[in-house]
Amino acid sequence: MTEIENRIYSTPPIQERIAGVYTDITQETFESLLPSWADKIASKYPRSEPVPNWEIDVETVDGVSIIKDAQPRAKIIHLFWQKHPKRQNVKGMRVRPDRLVFHLVREEDNSHKFSELISELEEWLGLWMEHFGVVSLKGVTLEYVNLLNEQITPQFVSPDGSLRIGEAFSLFTNIPGQRHTIIPPYDCILRLLVDSKMPCYFTVRLMNQPIPQIGVRIDFSVASLAQNKTISPQEALEELRFAHKVMLEQFDCFFTEKAKESFA
Amino acid sequence: MQFTTTDHKIAAPDFFVSRPARGRADWDGVNATETLSTFVFDQKVLPMEGGQQFLYLRKPLQLKVDPARLTFQIAEWGIEMECFKLTELPRVVGRRFLRLLSAAENESLSEADQAEWVVICDYVDFTRFSIERSLPRYMEGVLVGRDQLVIVEWHDGSRETLEWEVGKALSDVEPGERFSAFVKLGKDDRAMNLRNVSLLEATEAQDGWDWESWPKKV
Secondary structure (H helix, E strand, C coil): HHHHHHHCCCCCCCEEEEEEEEEECCHHHHHHHHHHHHHHHCCCCHHHCCCEEECCEEECCCCCCECCCCCCEEEEEEEEECCCCCCCCCEEEEEEEEEEEEEEEEECCCCCCCHHHHHHHHHHHHHHEEECCCCCCCCCEEEEEEEEEEECHHHHCCCCCCEHHHHHHHCCCCCCCCCCEEEECCEEEEEEEEEEECCCEEEEEECCCCCCCCCEEEEEEEEEEEEEEEEEEHHHHHHHHHCCCCCHHHHHHCCCCCHHHHHH | CCCCCCCCCCCCCCCCEEEEEECCCCCHHHHHHHCCCCEEEEEEEEEHHHCEEEEEECCCEEEEEEECCCEEEHHHHHHHEHHHHHHHHHHEEEEEEHHHHHHHHHHCCCCCHHHHHHHHHHHHHHHHHHHHHHHCCEEEEEEEEEECCEEEEEECCEEEEEEEHHHHHCCCCCCEEEEEEECCCCCCCCEEEEEEEECCCCCCCCCCHHHHHHHCCC
16 A cells, blocks of 8 residues: 555545446436335435436537537436434435435544445445346546635634635645735636546546635546446446545645645 | 635626527527526436336426526426425326326316316326226136246136246246236236235146036936
């Protein structure tokens, strides 16, 4: 195990960890088997909290927004949560026709661990594949949502309420020129190639997070999806473990030494 | 000098907002607004009775959103709901269908309901719904064999090769034995499910006795 993989932070700014595996289930198969899947998981994920989702597909070409699909779509995203003594949504399972996703949300100072996420996948992946007749998978994603704000990282908040992001996030340590205050809205995305064969990509996205308090949201995600890819469940779990290694490496690169010391 | 965020909620004016969205070239403003406020509901299999039965739609529901009131309408089904209650739509559609079905069966549809019912029947795969809804029937038969295929001869003399999953219910029946079962029939009266299988005594024709040789009742 490398030094980076071995490094454990007691208070990383991770708000949520999300791991998913992807496939193609026909809409009809998915919808007709969903109620019995809900029954199957009810002992562990009893709280069904479906989420409405209204989609208009827009893309930006040369700075102009273009509507890709003329017909907007309304969907129901099926989300199930484990029971929690304080009725919080901490451990969740999301199912869609193309994916099985697990959520692990921060509880006060406890940002949980990757091992908790992968153990849920190990428990449910085989059952999910059997239930929905999934033969192979198309890849995985691992996403970590980090929040820098007064509650999670007070060490970077000045008395006037501003957040010294340059002290915490490497990309912002050497912004040239005299202007050093970023104002919302901002949304910066950087995608890096990790492995062209797998394929595997790492994406970092930084956005302003105005609610509930001023802060910065930094999403790290590792994806190994490809249209014609077919992998077994064991390979998918291996890819998730690989994605976690990439995540640790990138966490080490994108946060400053000062930040990492304060998370230790 | 440190790079920081602002110390209070401040946002730069979004100057991109004034640039119009571009859709298909043939759209005019009115049509674009109309199209963008009509959403396709991305679900055509709606669970009923807690998932024991489904309503299969032949075409997707069209939700007409009123952005001012944040509600949507499915005019053909006589449904209007608040947008944030979208997750309840499958249940509301199911209830609307059951209510009209019940009224249709009791011949108590109002004039307005009748028009709606005709449109709704066009949406729903009624054959599939009826098959799923039908109760199992009591049937008797003889298991002809189950080496390669599970073959049954029903009491009316018809022979049927059962799907392996369906035929599993006859695992306690020996070939040549008579049985009864509650059979759920599907399309073309094919057995989809067998329940409550019982073994029956052999019939006169089967049991090998020469009943003709028995003394006649005088």
